Amino acid sequence: MPIVNIQVTREGTTPDRDYVTAEEKAALIKGVSEVLRDVLNKPLESTFVVIEEVDTDNWGWGGLPALEYRRRVAAKKEAEGK
Amino acid sequence: MPIVNIQVTREGTTPDRDYVTAEEKAALIKGVSEVLRDVLNKPLESTFVVIEEVDTDNWGWGGLPALEYRRRVAAKKEAEGK
Amino acid sequence: MPIVNIQVTREGTTPDRDYVTAEEKAALIKGVSEVLRDVLNKPLESTFVVIEEVDTDNWGWGGLPALEYRRRVAAKKEAEGK
Amino acid sequence: MPIVNIQVTREGTTPDRDYVTAEEKAALIKGVSEVLRDVLNKPLESTFVVIEEVDTDNWGWGGLPALEYRRRVAAKKEAEGK
Amino acid sequence: MPIVNIQVTREGTTPDRDYVTAEEKAALIKGVSEVLRDVLNKPLESTFVVIEEVDTDNWGWGGLPALEYRRRVAAKKEAEGK
Amino acid sequence: MPIVNIQVTREGTTPDRDYVTAEEKAALIKGVSEVLRDVLNKPLESTFVVIEEVDTDNWGWGGLPALEYRRRVAAKKEAEGK
Numbered sequence: 001m002p003i004v005n006i007q008v009t010r011e012g013t014t015p016d017r018d019y020v021t022a023e024e025k026a027a028l029i030k031g032v033s034e035v036l037r038d039v040l041n042k043p044l045e046s047t048f049v050v051i052e053e054v055d056t057d058n059w060g061w062g063g064l065p066a067l068e069y070r071r072r073v074a075a076k077k078e079a080e081g082k
Numbered sequence: 083m084p085i086v087n088i089q090v091t092r093e094g095t096t097p098d099r100d101y102v103t104a105e106e107k108a109a110l111i112k113g114v115s116e117v118l119r120d121v122l123n124k125p126l127e128s129t130f131v132v133i134e135e136v137d138t139d140n141w142g143w144g145g146l147p148a149l150e151y152r153r154r155v156a157a158k159k160e161a162e163g164k
Numbered sequence: 165m166p167i168v169n170i171q172v173t174r175e176g177t178t179p180d181r182d183y184v185t186a187e188e189k190a191a192l193i194k195g196v197s198e199v200l201r202d203v204l205n206k207p208l209e210s211t212f213v214v215i216e217e218v219d220t221d222n223w224g225w226g227g228l229p230a231l232e233y234r235r236r237v238a239a240k241k242e243a244e245g246k
Numbered sequence: 247m248p249i250v251n252i253q254v255t256r257e258g259t260t261p262d263r264d265y266v267t268a269e270e271k272a273a274l275i276k277g278v279s280e281v282l283r284d285v286l287n288k289p290l291e292s293t294f295v296v297i298e299e300v301d302t303d304n305w306g307w308g309g310l311p312a313l314e315y316r317r318r319v320a321a322k323k324e325a326e327g328k
Numbered sequence: 329m330p331i332v333n334i335q336v337t338r339e340g341t342t343p344d345r346d347y348v349t350a351e352e353k354a355a356l357i358k359g360v361s362e363v364l365r366d367v368l369n370k371p372l373e374s375t376f377v378v379i380e381e382v383d384t385d386n387w388g389w390g391g392l393p394a395l396e397y398r399r400r401v402a403a404k405k406e407a408e409g410k
Numbered sequence: 411m412p413i414v415n416i417q418v419t420r421e422g423t424t425p426d427r428d429y430v431t432a433e434e435k436a437a438l439i440k441g442v443s444e445v446l447r448d449v450l451n452k453p454l455e456s457t458f459v460v461i462e463e464v465d466t467d468n469w470g471w472g473g474l475p476a477l478e479y480r481r482r483v484a485a486k487k488e489a490e491g492k
Contacts, residue, residue, distance in 0.1 A: 001389055003167055003212060004142075004360070005333040007296055013369050020368065022139050022147070027367045029142030032332070035359030037145075039352050041341050045151075048167060048212060049142030050089060057268050060250075060275030060295030061329055063283075065268070069291075083225055085413055085458060086196070086306075087169040095205050104303050104311070106203050111306030113199030114168070119309075121191045122184065123177050127315075130413060130458060131306030132253060143165055168388075171460060186385050186393070193388030201391075209397075213388030214335060221432050224414075224439030224459030227447075229432070233455075247471055249331055249376060250442070251415040259451050270449050277445030278414070285437045286430065287423050294331060294376060307411055332470075350467050350475070357470030365473075373479075377470030378417060 001046045002036050009066060010053040025051055083128040084118050091148060092135040107133055165210045166200050173230060174217040189215055247292040248282050255312060256299040271297055329374045330364050337394060338381040353379055411456045412446050419476060420463040435461055 006028060012018050029049045036042040059066040062073075088110060094100050111131045118124040141148040144155075170192060176182050193213045200206040223230040226237075252274060258264050275295045282288040308315040334356060340346050357377045364370040387394040390401075416438060422428050439459045446452040472479040 001212060001337065001387070001394065003214065003335040005335075006364075007331040007333075008364075008368065008370075009329065024367050025139050025142075026147050026150075028363060029147060030145050031363030031367060032360050033142060033145035035356060035363065036334075036336075039355045039359060040336065040348065042336075044145040045143070047143070047145070048165060050136055050167065051140040051142075052136075053140070054296055054298075057271050058297040058299070059329065060271075060279060060297075061291070061293070063276050063279035063290040063293070065272050065275060066329065068272075083173065083223070083230065083458060085171040085460065087171075088200075089167040089169075090200075090204065090206075091165065102204065107303050107306075108311050108314075109203045110199060111311060112309050113203060114196050115306060115309035117192060117195030117199065118170075118172075121188050121195060122172065124172075126309040127307070129307070129309070130411060132300055132413065133304040133306075134300075135304070141165065148165065189385050189388075190393050190396075193393060194391050197388060197391035208391040209389070211389070211391070214382055215386040215388070216382075217386070218460055218462075221435050222461040222463070224435075224443060224461075225455070225457070227440050227443035227454040227457070229436050229439060232436075247376060247419065247469070247476065249378065249417040251417075252446075253413040253415075254446075254450065254452075255411065266450065273449045274445060277449060278442050281438060281441030281445065282416075282418075285434050285441060286418065288418075294329060296331065305411065312411065353467050353470075354475050354478075357475060358473050361470060361473035372473040373471070375471070375473070378464055379468040379470075380464075381468070 002040070002042055002048070004032050004036070004047065004049045005052065006032070006049065007052045007054055009056050009059050011056065020051070020053060084122070084124055084130070086114050086118070086129065086131045087134065088114070088131065089134045089136055091138050091141050093138065102133070102135060166204070166206055166212070168196050168200070168211065168213045169216065170196070170213065171216045171218055173220050173223050175220065184215070184217060248286070248288050248294070250278050250282070250293065250295045251298065252278070252295065253298045253300055255302050255305050257302065266297070266299060330368070330370050330376070332360050332364070332375065332377045333380065334360070334377065335380045335382055337384050337387050339384065348379070348381060412450070412452050412458070414442050414446070414457065414459045415462065416442070416459065417462045417464055419466050419469050421466065430461070430463060 033044050033047045036047050056067050062069040115126050115129045118129050119126055138149050144151040197208050197211045200211050201208055220231050226233040279290050279293045282293050283290055302313050305312040361372050361375045364375050365372055384395050390397040443454050443457045446457050447454055466477050469476040
């Protein structure tokens, strides 16, 4: 009876969306439930999955809000590439 | 100083509502805080309760989004009943 | 299909024990599952409860480890009582 | 690679706001990431911070919704002060 | 930069073990990280996975400690089979 | 009344230890409680901090157990340095 909690930023996988679609959520649920079944023999019906979408303002990385951190990492990579 | 985290789907207890009411939340808070007091002698004022309402799309069971899983379980029960 | 996560310090309810007993854990599980059933009509078999016992060193309150905080609160109360 | 999860009530620090500002969130992220760096030598870029804002209805303290609990504590203090 | 938290009971997949092996944990980590990559295009190196093993006494289902609940479900199934 | 949950690997900050010391835990508790006070005006006594130490086997990064991931990143950096 595993419980899987997935936290992701509230963002889209394509530029025209800023959210995770219901299809993507269903695929996440299916995927991780199958991993639990395949690795630990947990029946699908005994696994609970909870997906939490977190606003990018509320996610920190590198001591910064996530989007700001990504911008700096991208800028640094570009600078190094020159 | 216990911390109780309650995750429930964002649904109503009656067909005309699709959310948990403030009264129900207050009853959950009262109920679980009293359980902690009665079982472990924790004073009410030392217990924190946090309720998280999770969209049904974001809740997985049986490798499926929760509503889809419930539909299949209900359909199966009905079929077995015949 | 609620999930209830209970975090408590690893302590006993009587001076001769420094842990939560299996009976107390069973009573917590029963109690909170019944609260979910009574308030939100959740069937007992759809509720998961996870109890986490946290070492007192790992629990902070008032900017201090929990035991140290309690000592100071008790000392302050005693001083005020005089 | 620490993960820090911060749960706070969705409230403003000034009477005219009922939410945590993006600047305050950035300051929380910076502050706790620096604590992890200073105390445990964790590089800033290895720390994830997630901030969860919880509606006051969904937060319990003293067996009551948080705002109701605060009201009673304030009333009690006032009564004692007389 | 997803965070995946997996809670499972501390049990073995074979009768001679009462714990999850390091190989099984590695397979869980690999599996769920790949699901996040395949569904949401999250690079493997941006996903954190934390596995929590929970003693069976500390896990509740059906209002009972998990092992007791399983025993009753198994007994009921057997009785129905007759 | 914030709740801060800190998950770190069970490791020492010096080679001779493989755990977080009580002093370090106390410094974490003090530090993050002060951040909440300084940024959001939360009184120290209203903040709960819970520290979870996670075995390195139970922590995944880059699709691998954390120690293995670190070894590969270190090896790659060394190779690039040549």
